Amino acid sequence: MMPIVLPRNTPRRFYRGGRKILAWRGEAVPDTFDDHRPEDWLASTTRLFAEGGDGLALLPGGGTLAAALAADPAGWLGPAHMRRYAADPGLLVKLLDAGERLPVHAHPDRRFAARHLHSRHGKTEAWMVLDADPDARVWLGFRSPMSSAEVADLVEAQDHRLLQALHEFRVSRGDAVLVPAGQPHAVGAGVFLLELQEPTDFSVMLEHARFGIHEDDAWLGLDPDVAQSCVDHAALSHQRLSRLRSRWDTGWTAVQSALPAKADEFFRADVLDARFADAEVEAGFSVLVVPDGTGELATSTGGRLPVHAGQTVVTPYSCGDLTLTGEVRAVRCRPAAGPDSRTDPPALRKDDGDTNPSDSEAAT
Ligand SMILES: [Zn+2]
Incomplete structure (x- = not known):
């Protein structure tokens, strides 16, 4: 197998956006563009929970990646991955262009x-900011501890107080x-993200009325109290919040981990920066997103693929080890490591040692 360039896969969503995805990919805005294509689901084998159930990625030949994977899981995923996940790729990667602020969820x-x-799978996720309008912001975690009754009251009110209860901070290109x-x-209007997620579409939409989301969908078909019980009511301390943040664009080596260490249990993202040196990485199912430059991706099985900014590429395990060369930088998104990955040399990371047992509840 060879690395495969992925075509755009933008299912219709309830919120506006998508022009930045087209611009990033170097594609013209279609005459029929409906401004509700804010997410590009890359190499997805996941479907939308509602809104029509789209989301499966197609390969250039027309079949779904899900069908190709089911036909040859070992070739796509490799033995270490299959010992942990069987034929499940264990990862959902998206581009997300927030044309308006998303609901609190x-x-x-x-x-x-x-x-x-x-x-x-639940749905821990990570954001890597590819671009942001000046003053663009995101919101994360309650500023003060909340009781179930307080959260239920805010949900009942469906007004601005729910957003105000969260930490708010500006983001710019390079934030993770x-x-x-x-x-x-x-996520606020004007933020353009590369997003890594566990491969589900489970979102509890605490804010839903102004977005026209049906209550059944907002609560995942569950009792509202049960659905809301998945929300962490504790205050997110500034210390914990700072440990959830990093930078992905301040690399100083050819292969460097991009996300806080606590992400590793769910997924991995490495920045491959061939401008420092040839970026050589081991075989594995991955999604490459190319934010900058032009270069070439070579495989140890003899494949060569020209790559350039605005491309997204899926690499099957069986194409072998990968080498990125040229004046190019790519983000390699991968599922969590298989059980015997300790034999893999870990990518260098800037925040090693940043662990805190008190945070472990957030990752279980
Ligand atoms: Zn989310």
Whole structure:
């Protein structure tokens, strides 16, 4: 197999956006563009929970990636991955262009998803900011501890106070933020993200009325009290918040981890910067997103693919080890490591040693 350039995959969503995705990809805005294509689901085998259930990525030949993966899971995913996840790729990657502020929402963790949603995956996610308008912002975590009754009151009111209850901060290109399952959050207008997620579409929409979201969908078909119980009501301290943030664009080596260490249990993102040196990485299922430059991706099985800014590429395990060369930088998104990955040389990271047992509840 060879690395495959992914075409755009932008299902219709309830909120506006998508022009930055087209511009980033170097594509013209279609005459029929409806301004509700804010997400590009890259190499997705996940469907939307509602809104028509689209989301599956197509390969250039026309079939779905899900079908190709089912036909040859070992070739696509490799043995270490399959020992942990079987034929499940374990990852959802998106480009997200927030044309308007997204509603305040939270995602279930694995325990909640297993108990109430028949899924092994919750939806911890991470944001890597590719571009942001001046003064663009995001919101994450309650500033003060909240009782269930207080959250229920804010949800009932459906007004601005829910957003005001969250930490608010500006973001710019190069910021990365880990959003643990359970933490309420919102992305502001003008933020353009590369997003890594556990591969589900489980969102508890605390704010839904002004976005026209049906209550059944807002609560994932669950009792509202049960759905809201997935929300982390504790205050997110400034100290914890700072440990959820990092920078992805301040690299000083050819391969460097881009996300806070606590992301590793869910997914991995490495910045491959061939401007420093040839970036050589081991074989594995991954999604490459190319924000800058022009170069070439070579495989140890003899493949060569020209790459340039605005491309997204999926690499099957069986294409072998990868080498990125040229004046180019790419973000390599991968699922969490398989159980025997300790034999893999870890990518260098800037925040090693940044662990705190008190944070572990957010990652379970
Ligand atoms: Zn989210």
